[in-house]
Amino acid sequence: MAGPTISSLTLASAGLSADEFAIEVSGVSEKITLSQISVFSSSGTILKSLSADEAPTSAIAMVRVSGMDVAGVASGMYTFEYYVRAQFAAAGQSIKFAVNHTGTTTSFMYNFQYGCAASTASTGSITQAQNTTAGRVWSNQSTRVKNATLGPETNIDVINSDILFKISGMMIVTVSGDLQLFVGAESGTSGNITIMNGTSLVLKKVG
């Protein structure tokens, strides 16, 4: 490659995902983007988040959180962690979640977890503000069937305030498909639920 020395070039202000590098692959000159280098370096970790709030819903039927779709999750073994930031318009409302893969999976499990306001039992009273010396029960709902609806629970502590939910799962994919998150309300009349911007997914290809 003829041209100026690298040191004489203008220094980029920062690395951008579309920046291209010249490489050689088995004697053939090719190019690679910084995004490709990042994906390689992150060992197959896919990160996703909502950049804007989803439309509020009070539908009992499950609604896809389309901004969290990951298209083309191909054959392989994966773990996933959803960090869901949600707000409720009514304290008597609670939430349902499901995770789906539109391709073929031979194993699919996930656990939906939330902070419960009780110390002596799991009661379904969800809280994000809890600081007693005894601690409180971290509650769980779980399934081994993809697209199974987990929830509802009973209520939440404060309306129109952030609550953090976790969904931890693993799957073995044999035919590529989309990974999808679904949400539903306990009651169609109790008030809206909003999946907020910042809701995140860490999807790791482990095999």
Place this chain on the structure above:
Amino acid sequence: MADTKISNLTQAASGIGTQEFAINEAGTSKKITLDQVSQFVNSSGVHVSLASDATANGLTTAVRVSGMDVVVGSGTYVFEYYIRAQLADTGNSPKFAVNHTGTTTSFMYDFFFPDAGTAASTGAIDQEVNNTSGQIWAFQATRTKNTLLGPEVSVDTANADIMFRITGLMVVTVSGTLELYQGSEVAGNLITIKAGTCLVLYKTG
């Protein structure tokens, strides 16, 4: 730049932050350093750990575990702390807080510990529980940054490792430092945040 195939160049002994690469940025030839490449790559997965024990702390007020500081710019992040701690007294317990010194529009975290209770969370922290019924994974939580969670009641064994977890989510609009704080329930009863304590921080958006 010499007109030489890449495969014919001398192999660098190792990667150095000041090494420069030629790039094409939107049609313009520029250079980029390995430091810049590393910064971009690591923005989607930062791992911080304590190389050595933090100074033992027995203050009831929160003290920063400075070895866990990490500068975090604008964006959406999730974080997981894996805290290895030892307490000098079984009648003592820890307190923890997570802070970001910049501006955040959302900041939530949950602090987790293994509880000795089976029918209730009791605040009796126990790193050796193995009943057939299982024991409760207890939590304390907040939606306000720099809120000190804890204390609890006790720990099972003095001067032995206990693993605590903190899970969180934040939306950062002005860059700042992500900080971990620790305090003690009982004044003068020492708590040591041990080497190996680590943070996994993902920039998800």
